[in-house]
Amino acid sequence: AQTVTQSQPEMSVQEAETVTLSCTYDTSESDYYLFWYKQPPSRQMILVIRQEAYKQQNATENRFSVNFQKAAKSFSLKISDSQLGDAAMYFCAYRSAGSQGNLIFGKGTKLSVKP
Amino acid sequence: GAGVSQTPSNKVTEKGKYVELRCDPISGHTALYWYRQSLGQGPEFLIYFQGTGAADDSGLPNDRFFAVRPEGSVSTLKIQRTERGDSAVYLCASRLTASDPEEQFFGPGTRLTVL
Numbered sequence: 001a002q003t004v005t006q007s008q009p010e011m012s013v014q015e016a017e018t019v020t021l022s023c024t025y026d027t028s029e030s031d032y033y034l035f036w037y038k039q040p041p042s043r044q045m046i047l048v049i050r051q052e053a054y055k056q057q058n059a060t061e062n063r064f065s066v067n068f069q070k071a072a073k074s075f076s077l078k079i080s081d082s083q084l085g086d087a088a089m090y091f092c093a094y095r096s097a098g099s100q101g102n103l104i105f106g107k108g109t110k111l112s113v114k115p
Numbered sequence: 116g117a118g119v120s121q122t123p124s125n126k127v128t129e130k131g132k133y134v135e136l137r138c139d140p141i142s143g144h145t146a147l148y149w150y151r152q153s154l155g156q157g158p159e160f161l162i163y164f165q166g167t168g169a170a171d172d173s174g175l176p177n178d179r180f181f182a183v184r185p186e187g188s189v190s191t192l193k194i195q196r197t198e199r200g201d202s203a204v205y206l207c208a209s210r211l212t213a214s215d216p217e218e219q220f221f222g223p224g225t226r227l228t229v230l
Contacts, residue, residue: 004157033215043204045158045221052216091157100171101213102148105157 002027004094006106013082014114020067021077021109023092031097034068036077039089039108048090051075053097079111087113117141119209119222127228128197136192136225140209147190148219149174149182150206158206164190165213197229 003026013019025034036048051059051068058066063083067076079086092106120139128134140147145166150158160174164184172182179197184190194201204226208219 043206043224043226045206045208047218050218093157097215100163100165101146101210101215101217101219102160102163102171102174103150103158103219105159107155107157 002029002032002094002096002104004092004104004106006092006109008109009107010110010112012112012114013079013086015082015084017082018078018080019082019111021079021090021092021111023075023077023106025073025075025092025094027073027094027096029096033095033097034066034075035093035095035103036064036066036075037091037093037105038086039091041088045091049077082113084113084115087111119207119220121205121207121222121225123225124223125226125228127230129230130197130199132197132229134194134197134227136194136205136227138190138192138207138209138222140188140190140207141211141220142188144209144211144220145187146210146213146217146219147184148208148210149190149192150208152204152206152224154203161192161205163213170213194227197227199229202227202229 034051093103147164149161152158163171167187179195204224206224208221
């Protein structure tokens with residue numbers, strides 16, 4: 001079975017600075033997808049960024065980028081130029097490729113942004 | 116267009132009571148997922164519908180939990196004889212199809228509190 005581990009329960013960053021959230025996963029599959037979701041107090045899960053395992057190039061979405069290390073089974077999220085609106089819970093998630101599509105989530109990291 | 120909606124937003128019930136939680140997916144989305152998010156945890160998969168049928172209910176914790184999607188659109192998660200341990204946020208997500216690279220879109224969840 002696949003597992004996702006987020007070892008940082010809480011992180012803090014100064015506004016405009018850069019922060020990196022860590023995620024590791026365990027799988028025996030070769031083809032899969034990895035995601036970072038943001039969950040603000042409103043509870044709505046918002047997709048931040050996704051990475052296909054077959055792609056070597058790290059995904060980037062504006063201020064958000066990932067460091068995907070397939071051999072190490074590591075998938076960290078870097079947030080640049082942090083903004084107050086980035087404060088939220090961040091969840092790393094895994095999905096098998098070609099499957100029915102249910103996601104496997106880590107326990108989350110609570111990110112605080114200091115003005 | 117309208118996103119995934121869930122009602123009620125919050126539900127408080129007493130131990131032993133029956134509850135129904137409703138999910139309205141994005142129009143045209145054939146795949147629908149239910150997740151349960153306990154306090155301090157990431158969401159955990161409960162059940163997946165493809166159309167009207169429950170294609171995978173392996174995440175349902177026991178036979179007190181049941182879900183239906185009779186017309187392939189709205190889904191209802193039903194919990195009988197509620198227990199305090201059922202207290203959690205119940206998230207619903209829909210997907211255009213269950214095929215990659217389609218993504219899941221989440222609703223805001225229903226917070227269930229069992230007293």
